[in-house]
Amino acid sequence: MMNEGAEIQMNQGGNVDSHEQEQEEINNRSIFVGNVDYSTQPEELQSLFSECGLINRVTILVNKNTGHSKG
Incomplete structure (x- = not known):
């Protein structure tokens, strides 16, 4: 018997691993920046984009194979 306005939540895929959920959230907040100079360092990009958050x-x-940046 269900009460009026009751909410039922079902997860047919089984339990979602919290690590997978966290990784998905991170991926949803990620951006790709292409055509970057080969000599660019991570700190330079971090400084440049820090204005955005x-x-x-x-x-x-x-x-x-080479260990060099893909640009």
Whole structure:
């Protein structure tokens, strides 16, 4: 028997791991910046974008064979 206005929540996918949920939230707040000079350091990007709000992490992609920035 249900009360009028009762709310039922179902999660058919099982429990969502809190780590996965946190990672999804981080990804939803991430941006990609391309065409960056190869000599750019993470600190430079952090300083540049700090005007936009708190920067949690800066990742510069590198070529796995050479270790050089992908720009």
